[in-house]
Amino acid sequence: MNSETLNTLNSYSKNKYKYGFVTEIDDEKPKKGLNEDTIKFISLKKNEPEWMLDWRLKAYSKWKKMKEPKWANLSFPEIDYQDIYYYSAPKGFEKKPKDLSEVDPKLIETYNKLGIPLEEQKVLAGVAVDVVFDSVSVATTYKGELEKLGIIFCSIGEAIQKHPDLIKKYLGSVIPPGDHSFSALNSAVFTDGSFVYIPESVKCPMELSTYFRINAENTGQFERTLIIADKGSYVSYLEGCTAPKRDDNQLHAANVELIALEDAEIKYSTVQNWYPGDEDGKGGIYNFVTKRGLCAGKNSKISWTQVETGSAITWKYPSCILKGDNSIGEFYSVAITNNFQQADTGTKMTHIGKNTKSKIISKGISLGKSQNTYRGEVSFLRKADKARNYTQCDSLLVGNQCGAHTVPYIDSKNNSAVIEHEASTSKINEDQLYYCRQRGLSHEEAVSLIVNGFCKQVLQELPMEFAVEAQKLVSISLEGSVG
Amino acid sequence: MNIQDNYLKNKKNIFFSENKDIQTHREKLINIFENDRFDKKNNESLKNINLKNFIDFNYKYLIPEETSVINNNHENSYSIVSVNGQCSSFKDDKIEITKILDEDYNDFSKNDTIENNDHFVNLNSLFLNSGFKIVIKKNNNIKIRISNIITDDDLTIFQKNNYICEDGSSLNLIEEYENKNNSTSNILNVIKLEKNSQINHFLIQDNSPNHNLIITTHSSCKKDSTYIQKVYNFSEGYVRNFHYSELIEANSEADLQGIFFLKDNNTSNNKTFVKHLAEDCKSNQVYKGILKDRSKATYFSNTHVDQVAQKTEGYQLSKGILLSDNASYFSKPELKIYADDVKCSHGSTIGPIDENAIFYLRSRGMSKIAATKILISSFINEELNSIDNEQMSEIIQKKLVRYLSKVK
Numbered sequence: 001m002n003s004e005t006l007n008t009l010n011s012y013s014k015n016k017y018k019y020g021f022v023t024e025i026d027d028e029k030p031k032k033g034l035n036e037d038t039i040k041f042i043s044l045k046k047n048e049p050e051w052m053l054d055w056r057l058k059a060y061s062k063w064k065k066m067k068e069p070k071w072a073n074l075s076f077p078e079i080d081y082q083d084i085y086y087y088s089a090p091k092g093f094e095k096k097p098k099d100l101s102e103v104d105p106k107l108i109e110t111y112n113k114l115g116i117p118l119e120e121q122k123v124l125a126g127v128a129v130d131v132v133f134d135s136v137s138v139a140t141t142y143k144g145e146l147e148k149l150g151i152i153f154c155s156i157g158e159a160i161q162k163h164p165d166l167i168k169k170y171l172g173s174v175i176p177p178g179d180h181s182f183s184a185l186n187s188a189v190f191t192d193g194s195f196v197y198i199p200e201s202v203k204c205p206m207e208l209s210t211y212f213r214i215n216a217e218n219t220g221q222f223e224r225t226l227i228i229a230d231k232g233s234y235v236s237y238l239e240g241c242t243a244p245k246r247d248d249n250q251l252h253a254a255n256v257e258l259i260a261l262e263d264a265e266i267k268y269s270t271v272q273n274w275y276p277g278d279e280d281g282k283g284g285i286y287n288f289v290t291k292r293g294l295c296a297g298k299n300s301k302i303s304w305t306q307v308e309t310g311s312a313i314t315w316k317y318p319s320c321i322l323k324g325d326n327s328i329g330e331f332y333s334v335a336i337t338n339n340f341q342q343a344d345t346g347t348k349m350t351h352i353g354k355n356t357k358s359k360i361i362s363k364g365i366s367l368g369k370s371q372n373t374y375r376g377e378v379s380f381l382r383k384a385d386k387a388r389n390y391t392q393c394d395s396l397l398v399g400n401q402c403g404a405h406t407v408p409y410i411d412s413k414n415n416s417a418v419i420e421h422e423a424s425t426s427k428i429n430e431d432q433l434y435y436c437r438q439r440g441l442s443h444e445e446a447v448s449l450i451v452n453g454f455c456k457q458v459l460q461e462l463p464m465e466f467a468v469e470a471q472k473l474v475s476i477s478l479e480g481s482v483g
Numbered sequence: 484m485n486i487q488d489n490y491l492k493n494k495k496n497i498f499f500s501e502n503k504d505i506q507t508h509r510e511k512l513i514n515i516f517e518n519d520r521f522d523k524k525n526n527e528s529l530k531n532i533n534l535k536n537f538i539d540f541n542y543k544y545l546i547p548e549e550t551s552v553i554n555n556n557h558e559n560s561y562s563i564v565s566v567n568g569q570c571s572s573f574k575d576d577k578i579e580i581t582k583i584l585d586e587d588y589n590d591f592s593k594n595d596t597i598e599n600n601d602h603f604v605n606l607n608s609l610f611l612n613s614g615f616k617i618v619i620k621k622n623n624n625i626k627i628r629i630s631n632i633i634t635d636d637d638l639t640i641f642q643k644n645n646y647i648c649e650d651g652s653s654l655n656l657i658e659e660y661e662n663k664n665n666s667t668s669n670i671l672n673v674i675k676l677e678k679n680s681q682i683n684h685f686l687i688q689d690n691s692p693n694h695n696l697i698i699t700t701h702s703s704c705k706k707d708s709t710y711i712q713k714v715y716n717f718s719e720g721y722v723r724n725f726h727y728s729e730l731i732e733a734n735s736e737a738d739l740q741g742i743f744f745l746k747d748n749n750t751s752n753n754k755t756f757v758k759h760l761a762e763d764c765k766s767n768q769v770y771k772g773i774l775k776d777r778s779k780a781t782y783f784s785n786t787h788v789d790q791v792a793q794k795t796e797g798y799q800l801s802k803g804i805l806l807s808d809n810a811s812y813f814s815k816p817e818l819k820i821y822a823d824d825v826k827c828s829h830g831s832t833i834g835p836i837d838e839n840a841i842f843y844l845r846s847r848g849m850s851k852i853a854a855t856k857i858l859i860s861s862f863i864n865e866e867l868n869s870i871d872n873e874q875m876s877e878i879i880q881k882k883l884v885r886y887l888s889k890v891k
Contacts, residue, residue: 382809411814415835417833
């Protein structure tokens with residue numbers, strides 16, 4: 001490798017986090033630590049009915065008996081669950097503001113710094129935003145228009161108050177609280193998140209979007225998202241994350257449940273760019289996310305798209321349970337790790353019904369001293385006749401101190417099902433670089449171009465609004481000066 | 484009977500029981516068994532295995548009355564009959580065959596690549612009761628054919644073999660396992676390839692339904708050496724093929740291939756693991772399986788590329804055909820890569836026989852069974868064609884025909 005290449009790589013690996021700033025807003029918190037009182041405090045603060053508190057306490061008692069799952073190729077210091085605040089809500093937010101003018105101007109400023117024009121969005125983009133700043137929903141736009149169609153889009157707290165039947169029926173039905181220790185933890189202490197219900201035969205006219213943002217120091221964020229698409233409906237949901245710069249590790253354990261009934265389709269897109277820690281691997285978010293979708297009805301479809309560039313630790317496996325006949329599961333992922341980041345991400349496709357299909361495209365890019373692992377399971381159960389899976393996972397290594405790993409689990413119990421899996425690992429092709437340079441691109445531009453091309457298959461799956469941002473993020477993640 | 488009691492009871496029949504170092508090592512192994520209790524959940528090497536047969540067994544070993552025979556058929560070609568895992572000593576200017584000695588034990592047992600939690604290797608170290616060592620001297624070109632014979636029912640054979648191929652020599656090694664009695668063989672081969680040497684290792688496995696075969700190989704390749712292994716598993720009984728390869732010096736190559744044919748309630752576990760520890764090395768791992776009736780198979784493949792192992796090429800391929808609704812196949816092709824200038828890939832497919840291909844053949848007037856048979860043969864044709872030994876290829880063709888005759 002020539003010295004120029006090395007210089008470029010070095011400048012890439014020194015890229016600083018652009019969104020590192022802290023908004024000072026008074027916090028109202030319970031004491032640190034996790035016990036039954038904490039859970040009662042959260043439940044009380046959210047005005048929850050008793051059945052919800054019972055549900056949380058049950059999950060907590062399960063969590064106490066569980067250990068963290070150990071399969072992932074990650075190393076991090078043990079998490080001290082008693083040294084974390086489990087609830088943090090900006091003051092005075094128990095009564096929700098009616099419109100944006102009532103929202104704390106500092107908060108608006110934060111979003112503006114991030115380049116999310118909340119006010120503009122209201123007018124222009126046609127995107128309804130349910131912003132989660134720390135743990136309480138701040139503003140919900142376009143509610144009226146959605147209401148006309150019968151679509152429910154609100155915070156999960158509100159849904160517990162207003163739609164208890166739906167919550168009782170579906171919450172925890174895809175990810176049981178006892179599934180593993182992080183799902184139990186989330187079930188016990190979740191504070192906010194989004195709830196979406198699309199009624200029968202309704203196509204949601206706009207992309208629903210939530211910006212999550214971790215702000216208060218030492219506050220674990222435990223969102224809970226539940227999306228239900230009733231028969232014949234369609235919804236596309238966007239989730240994007242950036243977090244301010246911090247030195248302490250912040251724990252994040254979200255649960256996302258999707259349910260698609262007959263002929264319904266859910267498209268869930270994520271851009272995750274939380275603080276990944278500095279060049280020496282200090283600080284950064286610990287991101288332990290459980291995402292699972294259930295294709296409950298015939299001909300249903302769930303599609304996950306994710307761009308993962310942030311977090312010190314990423315532990316994330318958006319999965320699909322393909323229960324209904326002819327249902328389809330898709331997973332598109334780009335994971336970029338730099339410095340000392342560690343990512344162990346992938347998916348799980350469980351084929352239960354007949355003629356079920358799944359497709360997995362995963363692109364991993366490792367830079368600096370990071371470790372990037374794809375871990376995925378595809379299983380065909382006995383009754384999954386004529387099921388079909390295609391998996392492709394490619395890794396790109398930039399620099400010789402990082403690692404790229406692929407760990408697929410493939411299990412077939414049906415003789416009419418077909419599985420194909422392929423994976424490759426390589427570095428950036430010198431010939432391609434040379435070609436780009438020859439056409440007058442700088443070295444950095446060339447690398448950025450090649451990497452963007454490498455990810456294109458996944459990025460093109462994102463909705464328009466996100467695709468632009470995601471492309472920028474990919475460049476920024478690589479950047480010393482590109483971008 | 485638990486493992487510890489079993490060991491203490493039979494201690495006097497086990498190799499190297501007097502050696503103190505080895506004894507301490509074995510005590511450690513017993514501790515591992517006690518603590519782990521064969522936890523299936525966290526140990527992939529135990530998947531699909533009926534553990535009871537292997538933990539709770541009656542230790543029985545007979546020292547063969549007849550010493551085994553070594554024939555120097557004609558120049559450079561030897562045939563060896565190993566009886567109950569033992570083989571008599573032999574020496575000429577090209578090869579030397581001896582019993583294994585205390586000092587070889589460390590080579591076998593204290594090896595990092597063979598994972599500590601591989602209980603079957605540990606059991607082998609614990610109950611070791613047979614084995615031999617073959618050294619191929621410098622710059623020789625040798626052919627060896629070994630038939631493994633077990634004399635009685637219910638024997639438990641724990642065997643360790645050591646092969647050393649010295650500088651510049653090459654070895655064509657054919658091992659046959661065709662046992663018709665109800666015994667269990669647990670065999671560990673440790674193979675060392677010195678500079679510029681080459682080994683072509685063929686394993687033909689064709690045991691009766693009640694014979695269990697557990698075979699583990701560990702090969703390490705020095706500069707410019709090549710290790711090629713081909714496994715043909717036609718057994719009706721349980722077979723475990725775990726093969727580890729370490730490329731420790733530059734420009735060496737490991738090629739681990741296997742085909743297995745399963746039927747009835749049979750199970751087969753397979754694993755290949757290649758560790759690239761030096762530059763410019765190549766590896767290839769290819770396993771193909773055909774599963775019928777209620778048979779089950781697992782295949783774990785793993786390529787590990789160390790940070791110094793630049794310019795590595797490592798490929799994996801796993802293919803399975805399921806002929807019945809009740810057969811199941813699990814594969815886990817893993818890549819662990821710490822160097823950037825590498826070309827590594829893996830591919831894995833599992834599925835039925837291509838219906839379009841069957842349709843094509845049937846439209847040409849073939850019966851469905853005939854079409855299926857042709858397509859199975861073509862699935863593994865590449866592997867069969869690559870056998871350059873006529874005698875071998877004939878043996879394997881015959882066994883294939885036997886398997887195909889039961890395909891309906």
